[in-house]
Amino acid sequence: MDRNTLNADARSLEEAFFARQNAELLQKLRKKAEHKERREALRQVVPRADDAMLDHLIQLGLGPETVLALILVPLALVAWADGEMDPRERAATLRAAEERGINPGTPAHEMLGVWLERPPSTELVAAWKKYAHALWGELDEAEQRLARERMLGMARAVAEAAGGFLGLRSKISAAEQGVLEELGALIR
Numbered sequence: 001m002d003r004n005t006l007n008a009d010a011r012s013l014e015e016a017f018f019a020r021q022n023a024e025l026l027q028k029l030r031k032k033a034e035h036k037e038r039r040e041a042l043r044q045v046v047p048r049a050d051d052a053m054l055d056h057l058i059q060l061g062l063g064p065e066t067v068l069a070l071i072l073v074p075l076a077l078v079a080w081a082d083g084e085m086d087p088r089e090r091a092a093t094l095r096a097a098e099e100r101g102i103n104p105g106t107p108a109h110e111m112l113g114v115w116l117e118r119p120p121s122t123e124l125v126a127a128w129k130k131y132a133h134a135l136w137g138e139l140d141e142a143e144q145r146l147a148r149e150r151m152l153g154m155a156r157a158v159a160e161a162a163g164g165f166l167g168l169r170s171k172i173s174a175a176e177q178g179v180l181e182e183l184g185a186l187i188r
Helices: 003-045 051-059 064-079 087-099 107-117 122-136 141-161 174-186
Strands: none
Touching: 003 051, 003 064, 051 141, 064 087, 064 107, 064 122, 064 141, 064 174, 087 107, 087 141, 122 174, 141 174
């Protein structure tokens, strides 16, 4: 083999090597950008979560839509606990949702609107409970604490929205308290 052929083969090898390296680097950069976008999307839904928690949610395969469902279903359950939707409960539920970036015109807002017109189906509630229970075991103690505080805090705010009458009775009905206790037991 002559020297020119050997040099040409060496250049081909180098070019192939660097092309592969560049492709791998480009792929890593794309994955990093995608991860960052997913983290920021989750941050909109879970604003107090740190990067480690958001990364863990991503690792578990959770997207913002799933996290929103995990947050919104309990709000609807509490609002419908007594079989009817009080206008103040409706307003509190919408306010809690909008604080999580669920704005009018978005699919999540439309779904919540459906739940505010009629209670979530028993199939949805069963699926939510099953998923929330399974997911709970995947979260570490700090993540569980944050999720519990947020979920139960928002649900309690909805329950308190209808309020008592002239301060003579509890702001939370017995039915709403029952739902709050069931939610609390599920996420222990």
